Amino acid sequence: MTQSADAVPEAGPPLPQFPMRRTCPFSEPREYAAMRAEDPVSRAALKVNGKPTWLVTRHEHVRQVLGDGRVSSNLKLPGYPHQFHIPEEMLAQVRLMMLNMDPPEHSAHRRMLIPEFTARRVREMRPRIQEIVDERVDAMLAAGGPVDLVTALALPVPSLVICELLGVPYEDHARFEEWSAAMMNHELSPAEYGAAVQALDMYLDKLVTLKEKEPGDDLISRFLEKNRTEQVADHVDVVTMARLMLVGGHETTANMIALGVLALLRHPEQLAELRADPALLPNAVEELLRVFSISDSGTARVAVADIEVGDVTIRAGEGILALNNAADHDESVFPDPGTLDIHRKEARSHLAFGYGIHQCIGANLARVELEAVYGTLLRRIPGLRLAAEPDELRFKDDAMVYGVYALPVTW
């Protein structure tokens, strides 16, 4: 393997490796607390290529970095902290997704999509989301336990919701769920990763082409219509946008559904309170988002100018991972951060959806889906319990987005 100059180790002890694993599914990686206390902006080496990156761990600093116009999200820039191995020639061909664009390109793309996810639009989607959840819970009850909650509920609900929003036929869900799961797995080879992206893009390419000819009442068709006057995106951009919405719209929410249910089952007293008073649900959702912060390292950036963060100067061209799971366990913002507390008054200050101009555009949709799923399960399946030993559960330690592969439950 050839090494670039910036991969030469600095003097002193070897750098800690990133990513660091969560030794307990309900807490942050063990190393984070010490980093926040002693070395809040510190160096680490990326496991995938040995290159150095900055790790930012305090809530205040993570917000500062993600709100700073002098950081770029462009994964093609040298110094960007990649967590997948992407060969140079493949990288050169990558079409940037919105989350890897910088202003003004990013602003133009994001503004095409903002109207789809306003507080009002998401509120209007609520009844249909509730219907989808009820249908899946009906099916669970009809089948009888034990069932795997991931395949019976956690995956189908967000998948159905995003399919209806985008105008993607749900019949094809098995295929795109497999491709998007592969795209999240950072232990796959570049060839396997590339094949998954290509397969999904070919599928979406056909779909977008169809909608160009026969528009429907869906996000992709509305995007195409608006684009006729705005001229923001070409065909490949639209396919790339559809991929981002489809993958981002179901994988993350699915993981939060399963993890959230598991966490509530482990805290029966808080679960009972929630069942008795559904008005507590919105804050419980925020607290569960905070505790898991499943997309911990999704906030990768590269400095385009020198910036001061705490006592450290991050130089132009250096990579930064603003770790939202570390920020969301910062004891100066969230006292006793390792404890799940559905009443926590500052829960909403979490950064699980990121912060700054790239904050998850579907955050409010995810919130509504999580509320609907947790609330419905508590109400309609009061005897819900785990149907496996906790130590039999397999967690997604190998993925960009944390989760649990299967969650056997019964009632």
Added chain:
Amino acid sequence: MRVSTDRDRCVGSGQCALLSPEVFDQDADGLVVVLRESPAEELRGEVLQAVDLCPSRTIRVHD
């Protein structure tokens, strides 16, 4: 208390419209609209929370 916004910065997260619906809304483009430029004092708490949670620091409060 006076509230102002810089719409050029807005990324349409809708946090303000959710947290303080009497003071903030989103227009057809999904961008922030201030409904009350001088909101009642009892709304200060939620307005300040909207300021804090706005991901693009779009909202300003002047006393």
